[in-house]
Amino acid sequence: MKNASTPDAxxxxxxxxxxxxxxxxxxxxxxxxxxxxxxxxxxxxxxxxAVFPLLGWGLGLLIHGAVVFFVAPGGNLYERLLARERRALGAGDPW
Structure with missing residues (x-):
């Protein structure tokens, strides 16, 4: 799916x-x-x-962030993310 050539893809x-x-x-x-x-x-x-849940959950959050932002870079709120991803993929924002 990395070579998305159709607008739907x-x-x-x-x-x-x-x-x-x-x-x-x-x-x-x-x-x-x-x-x-x-x-x-x-x-x-x-x-x-309280330091134990901070550290444990913080590690999980760090791993989650690394996966999300290193696999798919960019973004803010959903609509702004969506527009940015369209631009990054070369589709433009028809809306």
Whole structure:
């Protein structure tokens, strides 16, 4: 699918790349929110256990990001990602 020659193939590839990047952004947002709550909870107890989920989940987020951004470079929010992928694939943005 890397040599996308038809407009339909370009569109499918652009949508898949944009969805993968949006998935990483959502993963990162959930990571931040949950870990802020965990750090707050741990700090209120005077403990430091919240570092373990931060590091473990952070490693997973790092791997997820490496796969998404090194396999399919580019992007921001879904529509902007989609337009950028179309341009990167040479299809232009007919909308």
């Amino acid at each position: 370009v569109e499918r590839l652009a949508r898949r790349r944009a969805a993968a990047k949006l998935g990483w952004y959502l993963h990162a947002a959930v990571y931040l929110l949950v870990n802020l709550l965990l750090v707050g909870l741990a700090a209120s107890q005077g403990r430091h256990w």
